[in-house]
Amino acid sequence: MKEKDEFIKIFSTNIRNILSKVNIDSGRLQEIRLRAGKPLVLSAAGKEYFVTLSGSLTSDSEKSFRVSKREIEETMEYVANYSMYAYEEELRQGFLTIGGGHRVGVVGKAVSEDGHIRSMKYISCINVRIAHEVRGCADAVMPYVAGRGDVRHTLIISPPGCGKTTLLRDMIRQISNGGKHCRGRTVGVVDERSELGGAYRGIPQNDLGMRTDLLDCCPKAEGMMLLIRSMTPQVIAVDEIGGEEDIRAVETAVNCGCRILATVHGNGIEDIQRRPMLGRLVEEKIFECYIVLHNLGGVGKIRNVLDRDGQVLYV
Template identity: 40%
Template sequence: MAMESRRKGPVRRFEEAAGLLGGWGPLLGKIPEEVKEEAQEIRFRAGKPVTVCTGRRTWFLTGSGALLPQASSLCPSVSPGELQSLFRGLCADSLYSREPEIREGYLTLRGGHRAGVCGTAVVRDGEVSSLRDISTLCIRISREYPGAADEIFRRLGLPEGGLLIAGAPSSGKTTVLRDLARQLANGSRGRYCRVAVVDERGELGSACRGLAENDLGLTADLLSGYPKEQGILQAVRSLSPEYILCDELGGEKDARAVEAGMFAGASIVATVHAGSREELRERPVCRRLLETGAFAHVVQLAGRSAPGKVLSVEKAGDLLGQAGRTAAVGGGLRRDWPGGIP
């Protein structure tokens, strides 16, 4: 089947995610189409009503499938038993095999959707080994927005020399990164680039039996399930990529792998959690990534209220206050660009 015919619109994506939620699926299927189109999250909290969150507001689900702007007696609460049953269903009743994800506080779901998991930590030797008494499940709805990376390409061209995309949670980082891969690998930017996508959590390609459900482009190679460090090194050894893309960098291991990719001649395009320019400079993990020299430019996204909108772009060297790197990274700061994911 052609990728174009498999691409899913926002409403279908919502319904796909809702279909994973057991008995709640039919109820969520009744909510208005315009909310399905904008919905970013579905949240289940023990003892509280189900909420559907868009970038602009939070809705409360009634027992008939209607939505209210405020909670009322018409909104059934989720019992602890219902929440535990939903959690087991999302794990496909295979808690043991999902333990590594659960320890990190998430589950990757079919279709690239993601469930954030909160509960009571089981701690062994100072480390979280598991969770019990699940208290919250946050279903993050995966979306494809062709053109989400257009503004970045318009301002920077091909991201040679590396690009770090920073943003707060729900700011559209993964969506923009996915579209960057697609455009680099489908020839729409003048040529077909060799792209390696390291997809540790299954959110970029959403691979099922080796086939990416999301469109990453014709010349993209998907390394699904690899820890970022191992995936980057495997890509360098096996694929000779021009670009290596990965989501949510963090920690010294990732920084060292980024350096290895850069020294092998690949441009690294990656995302990092940072809601502001100040946070980028002050968070040790962000500063360490910038200091690798693997990123020529940094894109700051606007935030949850405008997912995918580019707020600013600047040279990594300028961000660090290293004027001596100007010749190496080029570019400059531009603010308040229009755009954003529709």
């Protein structure tokens, strides 16, 4: 329960008191969502619950505690340590990362300048995503990712919320530290959304291994090039590639001799092949290993592992 005490302290006094009464293992918590004038919602182990004033979980929205605008304002004051201006740069991306690596997503009125979001005000919804490390969750795929002493270019394909970031994080840790499948490698991580390292004030809150260099809150394409120039990584890891600049950066990194670990949203390799830029990577057989996830029977389930030719290696 100590872990839960750490992250519920960011909420307004009233909501903090409610959440402290919730009888649930903090290891199962995934999200806590506040919307002005709407029910307090909690997601755990892939299921959604409404939370009552007494801290009970219910499927009946009419019994749920309703979040007020003032409680959202008070929560944001705690999150930003009473200095929203100091966190303006992070808010432009729609989230703040707090101690423990937990991510606080926000939406409201976006303030734009020259076609780009400059800041966020009148925040009306807060979504706290609870960071979890699952050490060893990559054990089953490591023989295919790093078998025979080398690291293969690997793409994790997964629908949203199926554990791809958690899996990638553990792959990074194991490759960085080294083990029975490969010796330790220098890994450069471009963590655009602060989800892999969960960095707080520049310090990763999640264990990414002893040989890992983390570039936090940096666009993926730009970050990959920066790491190549400055840190000479043997492996580069990025979460959620997709844009044209991302694809070109991946190709450049491969041509520079770096091994690539990446994730992408999708339901399978056929889904990826239908997308112009990603399909090119598949056609050129850049990736040597594809790991496909699904959420049938729980988050983070491996559907299969495929080689660069689409042959099934693991089911």
